[in-house]
Amino acid sequence: MLNPKLLKSEDGIRCIKENLKKRQWDTKDFDFFLEEYYKEKELKQELENLQAQRNQNSKQIGILVREGKQKEADELKAKVKEIGEKIANIKIKINELDDKVKEVLLSLPNILDSSVPEGEDESNNLLVREWGNKPTFDFDPLPHYEIATKHNYIDFERGVKLSGSRFYVYNEEIAKLEREIIRFMLNLHREDGYLERMVPFLVNDESMIGTGQLPKFAEEFYRIEKDALSLIPTAEVPLTNLYRDEILSEKDLPILLTAATPCFRREAGAAGKDTRGIIRVHQFQKVELVILSHPEKSSEHHEALTKQAEKVLQKLNLHYRVMLLCSGDTSAASAKTYDIEVYMPGSKRYVEISSCSNFLDYQARRAKIRYKNSDGKNDYLHTLNGSGVAAGRLVAALMENYQKKDGTIDFEKIYSLIR
RNA sequence: GGAGAGAUGUCAGAGUGGUCGAAUGUGCACGCUUGGAAAGCGUGUGUCCCGCAAGGGACCGGGGGUUCGAAUCCCCCUCUCUCCGCCA
Known part of the structure; x- marks a missing residue:
């Protein structure tokens, strides 16, 4: 949620409108909302x-009664009864407006950081840095989905039989590989000060509102109507909401958190996109990093968080690039996002394997996560998160980068890198 | 799933229609005291909204109702605890 103070000044309103335009959002609804x-x-x-x-x-x-x-x-x-009736009438009017106003207020996107380049889509993202080099092969490397079926590493047919399209089954070595890299990633982050949590995979609506999935993005995740719970699309939701409705002490900051969870996504708008392989699926595992930060420190933490995710790829010797997302590609809750894209030699393209965002106080306002500052006043802190990294996509990247001529995977090499 | 009990400030716990944003204890902060600490004494100590301010409004798990007036009475929901049942 934006700071409501912005709505009180012309400058603030101009700022919101310019931000909407920069993000390629419609400003019509906003004018109506203001009224x-x-x-x-x-x-x-x-x-x-x-x-x-x-x-x-x-x-x-x-x-009077006592006297x-x-x-x-x-x-x-009799007089006060009349006042009471007036109050009741006004309350009805307010309630009617309130639902609408709240929904828009919760739907307005975060103000983008000034460093975010303007642009419509991912083609306008900015290359920040690259690490490593594209690997070379003395044969024509295959995309991971071909390796997967050639040696029965991944069973796509039975995944579909069990649950439908975009579901899959890992067999033997790949099941083990994902387990091993998750262990490796969690241990790596723990060594660097992140506190491991194991969290619920189903969360209530308050949590989904807290991190920004609701009300605007209800189409993107699975909701179990019967119990009013949603399957988490990312561990960002439970990790950040851990401190919802709490007031922390300034000395507790920053709080660094990590968790490995499955993530569930409907991929509603992605029909026909990445249909082969395990790049875009309804269920995958991911190690997540979340930071609750002092407001003055969040941009520092943003850089550190991104580097932490990069560390995973460096240890695995995977070539990647870091992109600064342009205005049109930055998610609504985020003020600034870096994507880390790993190189997939078989598919011959870069694939997003981590997205590291600084939300400033946007989520903290929604989730009411505050800290008591040195003056004893309560203030919203800043939240950040990033994948560290998506396990499924990492498996795909490892398959393509460590494939051998016969279509098998050099597991020995991979395991030597992660001990 | 069935039966019952409960939800109040950091915590514990009082409050069954007005003088209650809320006794008391505890915790915390500051001060006094002390060589230092403990004890003791004193003062302060929830959140949000409107307002330059004065001030005003809301909040006693959440929502609705009764009433001139609700922490208090009524209804619904959620959660916690106990017992029974079931179960990885």
Whole structure:
């Protein structure tokens, strides 16, 4: 959620509108929202005045009754009853507006950092740095999905039989490989100060609102209507919401968290995209990194968080590049995002394997995660997260980068790198 | 799943219609005291919104209702605990 103070000044409103345009969002709804927002504010003011009147008179009635002045009390009661009816009417009007206003307020995207380049889509993302080199082969390397079927590493047919398209089954060595790299990643992050958590994979709506999945992105995850719970699309949700509705002490910051979880995504808008292999699937595992930071330190932490994710790829000797996402490609909750894209020699392309974002106070406001600053005042902290890294995509990358001429994978080499 | 009990501030715990944002204890912060500490004494100590301020409004798990007035009465929901059942 944006700082509501922005809505109070012309500068603030201009800033929100420019930000919407930069993100390629529609500003029509926002103008309509502003009208309702101010209307609601006015009504709230009126409500408070009436409530003040009622409180005062009710107190008076209490005094009159105690003094035995029954008649005067009854007269006043009739008057206050009228006020009560007015209050009830205004409350109805406010409630009608409130749902709409809240929804828009929760749907407005974060203000982008000034360093974010303008652009429509991923073609406008900015190359920040590259690490390593594309591997060379004395044969024509295969994409991971061909390796997968050639040696029965991954069973796509039975995955589909069990659950439908975009589901799969890992066999033997690949099942083990994913288990091993998750262990490796968690241990690596723990060594660098991240606290490991094992969290629920189903969360309530408050949690989904807290990190920004609701109300606007309800199509992108699985929700179990019967129990009003959602399957987490990323461990960002439970990890960040761990501290929802809490006020932390300044000395507790920063809090570095990590967790390995499965992630569930509907991929509703991705029909026909990445249909082969395990790049875009409904269920995958991921090691997540989350930082709760002092507001002044978040951009430092953002760089460190990204480097932490890069470390995983460096240890595995995988060539990658870091991209600064352009305005049109940055997710709504994020002010600034770096994607780490690993090189896949079989597919001959770079694939996003980690996305590291600084949300500033956007999620903290929604989730009411605060800290008590040195003046003893409560203030919203900053949240950040990044994959460290997506395990499924890492498996695919390892398959392509460590494939041998006969289509098998050099597991020995991989395991030697992760001990 | 069935039966019952409960949810109040950091915590414990009082409060069953007005003078209650809320006793008391505890914790915490500051001060006094002390060679230093403990004890003791004193003061302060929830959150959010509107407002330049004065001030006003809301919040006693959440939502609705009764009433001039609700922490308190009524209804619904959620969660916690106990017992029974079931179960990895």
